[in-house]
Amino acid sequence: MKRTPVILSLILMLLLATCLPGPAMAAADTPFNLHTVVLTTNEKSALVDNQPVTLPAAPRVEQGVTLVPLRFLAQTVGMDVYWNQEAKTVTLSVYDQEIDLTLNSTAAMVNHQPYQLDQAPRIIDGVMMVPLRFIVSAFGAGVDYQPQTHEITLTIVPPAPPPPNQPPVARFSVNKTTVAQGETVIYTDQSYDPDGDKLIAEQWTGKKRAFFKPGQYTVSLQVEDSRGNWSQQAQVTITVTNTVLMDEVTYNLQNPIPGEPLDISRLKASQLPELSPQRQDGTRTLLMSNSPEKITTDGILYMDTVAGPVRLFYHHTNDSTVDRQVYVVAANPNSYPVNITMERQATAGPGDPMSMGRAGTSRFLQQNSVMPQPPIQLPPGQSINLCQADVPPGQTVHGIFDLNADAPVTYYFITVSAGTTGPLFDLPLLPPDPLHTRGTFQQCDRRLALTVPGGKNSRLILADGKSDPYISGKNAADNTTVTDKGNYGVLYELDLTSGTRVGILANARGGPFAGAMRFNGQTFNVPSTDGVLANPDRGAMVGVLMPNQPARLWFMPPSGSHLPLNLLFIPF
Known part of the structure; x- marks a missing residue:
């Protein structure tokens, strides 16, 4: 049989790749180098830049169509190749050029445009063979054929590489x-x-x-x-x-953005007259786990058994040198099933204590309008993990969960080092620290109704322990009385009205503060920036009461921040 040499300028071959059915092939290190390749039909020997190589399969001519092995070409020129086993397709790409071929199909795509092949790509003796003329036509190659020598010279101008990526321009x-x-x-x-x-x-x-x-x-x-x-x-x-x-106060009242910090020194907030709202306490029970705030060893942080609506609240810092986990677990101590409904939940962390207090409170308030999840039926003697928080050393985690159970449930807050296995309920109860609070508190929802007078500035004090009393409860471990100084975990719902237009400002009076509020359906950080309200002469915009239009404000004292908080009412 007569042998036909084929000489290819590999500027063309850049635009080829190869692939056998299997994973994607890596591209060569130096694509777009100019090479000379001599192929001979029906022979596996070839020359690349005058260096002998052995092909995986010999080029062949079938029905007037020259078929060449893809793997050899791709390894020579360095194309990106992807084989899709499920679709039986090969994608060949370099820079902004792309060819899509389908095994045993004459339909192809060139730069996302349809193209019809003279002959379908096939696998012959385990090697994928593709029509050479298609590659030439698809990329506009020049062709020179010498019938005396049976030499075919193919030349194509390769696409220029894209310019180096440039940085964006701020303007x-x-x-x-x-x-x-x-x-x-x-x-x-x-x-x-x-x-x-x-x-x-x-x-x-x-x-x-x-x-x-x-x-x-x-x-x-x-x-x-x-x-x-x-x-x-x-x-x-x-x-x-x-x-x-x-001035700054007037500007923010006229152009309110919830949470925006501002200078309120001219208002002399601490001298404003106090308002006394009507108060109604809810029936939800608060289980707080915040002591020891800094955890160093495995153990039960707090536990108690309660029925009905409950709020589970934890805020802990990993003060050890190993990764730790904090679990919140519900266990059924009864001889009958218990139905537990998760009404809303929010977690934050790991991070710093104040930021996690703000983030957890914000996420909790955002769920005011969220529908409760379907009830979970907990069989007798069984338990369910409500939350697992991973805490690296020096980091803080925070969580707030509102649930409702139709029978008594024992709730556990537990910490272990990461990877610990074994029964959690057998761990010892850790002692509290002297500065923070853990305990069970009744009536942790507080609804306030207030008609704001017009004509003069005034204020409402929240969580100071005097005008707004702290909630008290019991430490279930020893039945001692405990006080929630700051009313952390208490959800305030304020119904506000006024006969005139009144601006509402938040003013932290106890020290650094970073929290969140929800006013008329919009949740926002207080202050809205990543900073804190650390100066009593600084405040943050809350919103505007319009004349004779009821408004509703939700607030929960954020863990890691200092209370009390004043709400300033400024008619304008």
Whole structure:
């Protein structure tokens, strides 16, 4: 039989890859190098840059179509190859070029456009063979055939590699660079990515809706794209004049954003007259596990047996040197089944104590309108794990669970080092620390009704132990009386009305505070930034009472923060 040499400039072969049925093949290290390949039909010997190689299968001509082995070509030129075993398809790609072939099918795709092959790719003697002319046509190759020597020279210009990825560009403008105090600054973000990558994050410095002291302020912006590249800073300088359009309190009342921090020093919050709401306590029982707050060894943190609506509340820090776990478990001590309904739940962590208190409270308040889950029937003598929290050393976890059981259930808060096996209920009860609280408290839901007077500023004090009493309960371990100083775990529901328009501000009076509230169906952090209210002259916007329109506010003192909290009512 006559042998036909085939000479290929491997600029063409870059656009080929190979694959036998099996996993994806790795690409060569240096694609797009120019090579010369000499193939001879019906022979496994070949030359690559004048170096002899052995092919997995010999090229052949069938019905006028030249078939070549894909694996040899891919290994030579370095294409990305993916074999889909289920669909029996091969995808060959390099840069922005892509070919999709289907075994035993003449239908193909070139750059997502349909293409018809003269002959289908086939597996011959365990090697996938593909039509050479299809590859040439698909990528617009030049063809030179010499009938005297039976040489076929194929040349194609390879696609240029994409340019190096460029970082995004931060850009913004403001409506005015010189403003009065209390004048709104409008920012227009014009950031973009030269490569078309998605912008996924932005970082502002010095950005404020309005400024309330004269001077020059630099506002900067950086943006991040989906490849993790950050832009250079874009900066604009804003000059604030001595002219006062609005002070900070008035501006926020007129342009309220829930949770926005502001300077309230001019209000003299501690001197405002106190309001006395009507109070109605609910029937839910609180089981609190917060002592010992810092856990160092395995044991039961707290346990008690209660029936009916219950709130399980834990806040613990891993003070050991090993990874730990905190479990919340419900056990049925009865001789009959118990139905337990999970009404809402929220967990946070691991993280720092104050941030986890804020996050857990926020997630809990967001579930005010969530429908309860279907009841779980717990057989006699059985238990169920309600929560497992993993806690690295030095980190804090927090959880709040509202449940309802139609019979007594024993609830456990347990800590063990990670990987511990064995019966948890046999662990010892850990002693409490002298600073924090654990215990069982009745009536942990507190509903307040208040008509806010117009004409003068006033305040409502929450969780101070005087105007708003602390809840008291029992430590089930020794039946001693305990007090929940700060009313942590107490859910406040405030029904508010007023005959005039009144702004509501939050003002922490006991020390650093980072919490959350829900006002008229919207949940937000207090303050809305990642910071805290640490100065009694600082406050945060809550919302606005409109004349004769009832409003509802939910609040739970956040673990890790300091109480009391004042709600300031400012008519305007």
